[in-house]
Amino acid sequence: MEHTEHTTTAVRPSAPPAPSRAQRRARRTHRWRRDSVELAAVFVSVTAADLVAKVVVKGHDGPVLLAASALALLATALFHSWWAHRHHLHESPVPAPAPAPGATALWRVRATVRDSPAGLARVCTAFAEQQVAIVSMQSHPLPRGAVDEFYLRAPHALSGTDLAALVTTGGHDLLDAPTRVV
Incomplete structure (x- = not known):
């Protein structure tokens, strides 16, 4: 018996073309803008936290303001829980629609x-x-x-x-x- 050997050559997909100079510059600009916005957001959040801390610590109504904020947050969470539970119980369950004939x-x-x-x-x-x-x-x-x-x-x-x-x-x-x- 004669044995025939078949060889195949692999076709490699062509590599994507290298980005142009303008595309590389646009990516760097976009990255720089995104990093700047993130840095600005960090500075704003640190400033807001510092302001709240100073009002609470140095203000004459600081502890009262902190306690009032905690109570308002607790009341809001309790109201939301009650509201969601109340409306969930009164809703009638919606059955899944039956497939139409021929569906x-x-x-x-x-x-x-x-x-x-x-x-x-x-x-x-x-x-x-x-x-x-x-x-x-x-x-x-x-x-x-x-x-x-x-x-x-x-x-x-x-x-x-x-x-x-x-x-x-x-x-x-x-x-x-x-x-x-x-």
């Missing part, structure tokens, strides 16, 4: 193909009998056989288990459980 769901199914005549045709026939539409199909070749990846639009009544049964009765082996695409 469909999108599924992704990956399966290996047995190398047999009409294997794909059997799977397609099984899908068609259950009103399952093949939105997209891509085949990934392997050394022995192939992996088929299907995107299916199926009626809501069909579950992942039902789709798995359709695929396996059609002559494919599932790689993983069918996944519902949101």
Whole structure:
């Protein structure tokens, strides 16, 4: 027997072009502006904290102001908690809408193909009998056989288990459980 060796050459994607001088300058300018804004925000927050500390410590009403602020914050938190609880109890639960008749769901199914005549045709026939539409199909070749990846639009009544049964009765082996695409 004669053994033939096949060699393949890898095609390397071309590297993205280097940024122009104007693009590099724009990035530096943008970075400099962002850093300046962040630094200014730090200075403003430190100044505000210093002002509050001086009012509390050196002011003649400092401790009273601090206690009043704490009580106002506590009262606001209690009111918010009461309000959220009150309105949550009085709301009627909204049931999930039932799918409309004829509504469909999108599924992704990956399966290996047995190398047999009409294997794909059997799977397609099984899908068609259950009103399952093949939105997209891509085949990934392997050394022995192939992996088929299907995107299916199926009626809501069909579950992942039902789709798995359709695929396996059609002559494919599932790689993983069918996944519902949101």
